[in-house]
Amino acid sequence: MKQCPHNIYIHIPYCKSKCRYCAFFSHACAEPDWEDYTDSICKEVAFWASKLNHCTVPTIFFGGGTPSLIPQKYMCQILRTIRQSFLVVGDAEITLEANPATIDENKLRDFQDMGINRLSVGVQRLNDKELQFLGRAHDTRDAIELINTAQDLKLRVSADFIYGIPGDTEKTVANMCHQINNLGLTHCSLYELTIEENTPFGKMNLNMPSNDEMAIMYQTISSNLELPRYEVSNYATPENQCVHNSNIWNGEPYIGIGQGAAGRILIDGVWYEEKGNAEIFNPLTEKERAIEKILTGLRTIRGCQLTQDVKNVIDIDWVKNHPQYIQISDDTICATNDGMLILDNIITNVVK
Ligand code: SF4
Numbered sequence: 149m150k151q152c153p154h155n156i157y158i159h160i161p162y163c164k165s166k167c168r169y170c171a172f173f174s175h176a177c178a179e180p181d182w183e184d185y186t187d188s189i190c191k192e193v194a195f196w197a198s199k200l201n202h203c204t205v206p207t208i209f210f211g212g213g214t215p216s217l218i219p220q221k222y223m224c225q226i227l228r229t230i231r232q233s234f235l236v237v238g239d240a241e242i243t244l245e246a247n248p249a250t251i252d253e254n255k256l257r258d259f260q261d262m263g264i265n266r267l268s269v270g271v272q273r274l275n276d277k278e279l280q281f282l283g284r285a286h287d288t289r290d291a292i293e294l295i296n297t298a299q300d301l302k303l304r305v306s307a308d309f310i311y312g313i314p315g316d317t318e319k320t321v322a323n324m325c326h327q328i329n330n331l332g333l334t335h336c337s338l339y340e341l342t343i344e345e346n347t348p349f350g351k352m353n354l355n356m357p358s359n360d361e362m363a364i365m366y367q368t369i370s371s372n373l374e375l376p377r378y379e380v381s382n383y384a385t386p387e388n389q390c391v392h393n394s395n396i397w398n399g400e401p402y403i404g405i406g407q408g409a410a411g412r413i414l415i416d417g418v419w420y421e422e423k424g425n426a427e428i429f430n431p432l433t434e435k436e437r438a439i440e441k442i443l444t445g446l447r448t449i450r451g452c453q454l455t456q457d458v459k460n461v462i463d464i465d466w467v468k469n470h471p472q473y474i475q476i477s478d479d480t481i482c483a484t485n486d487g488m489l490i491l492d493n494i495i496t497n498v499v500k
Pocket residue numbers: 162163165166167170171172174212213214247270
């Protein structure tokens with residue numbers, strides 16, 4: 149039976165070294181057994197291709213970890229296997245997450261020749277002392293160089309940044325936004341620093357900004373960044389929004405491949421939760437899936453479509469009584485600016 153299109157996320161869980169705030173699933177190992185890891189990815193690709201009857205693939209996203217570490221030969225093998233196994237659309241968005249000082253112009257060109265057309269660069273800060281504090285394995289010059297090289301190659305370029313580090317104020321965040329404006333990016337993401345247990349920062353008793361200060365910094369970003377916000381942490385011109393993430397936030401299915409990946413698969417009308425291991429995937433109830441759609445939809449400016457499954461689980465009375473947080477129209481619910489700030493707290497009220 150024909151299956152609907154699935155986006156593909158490939159997780160590459162290796163980094164040169166561990167950043168001091170990082171709680172992601174990643175190993176500090178710049179030279180892993182690439183052959184072995186590539187083989188396991190290709191096996192998962194083949195498994196899902198047969199389960200999903202070689203369906204259409206609109207986007208592929210290589211996330212990490214540091215996917216830019218993967219040697220050309222293995223990237224080529226993975227992309228070839230995906231193309232042989234699925235129907236990858238001609239204009240598919242294919243994104244690579246890259247860390248500065250892990251990829252040069254030649255490697256970037258090779259990746260571009262293989263079909264990578266979007267680069268997401270982990271910059272985090274544009275100040276060497278702050279980069280050292282975060283434990284990043286690059287300096288500001290490396291980051292700007294990679295952005296410029298990718299822009300010269302006409303790749304679509306995004307960059308990730310962190311705000312809310314100790315010492316940050318409205319002014320330092322505004323300055324960072326002005327620096328970002330000067331990079332000529334068409335997409336960027338700004339994430340609040342959160343301190344996770346079991347990370348070096350988690351053991352350091354850092355003097356973090358208060359919640360109120362963080363909220364002010366968040367508002368400072370939208371008033372100083374030239375790119376408009378389209379999701380809680382993402383900013384872009386309308387034509388440069390990330391198609392892969394937008395599809396997922398809109399509730400489309402995606403396959404997660406690799407050690408730390410997760411996916412949401414749709415087979416014959418039934419949704420499954422999948423955790424980067426082709427052998428294990430569990431059915432989700434309609435209610436569980438509808439709640440996920442609300443959670444991701446409300447993070448976007450576009451909001452969440454009021455389809456029947458969504459209507460069945462939202463508390464319409466609570467939503468109508470809290471227009472300061474959620475706006476409701478005939479076919480959509482959207483979080484307001486204030487709502488976005490406290491989304492995690494109000495979601496339990498939005499859902500019955
Ligand atoms: S580069 Fe990213 S995934 Fe790797 S250690 Fe740093 S924050 Fe974690």
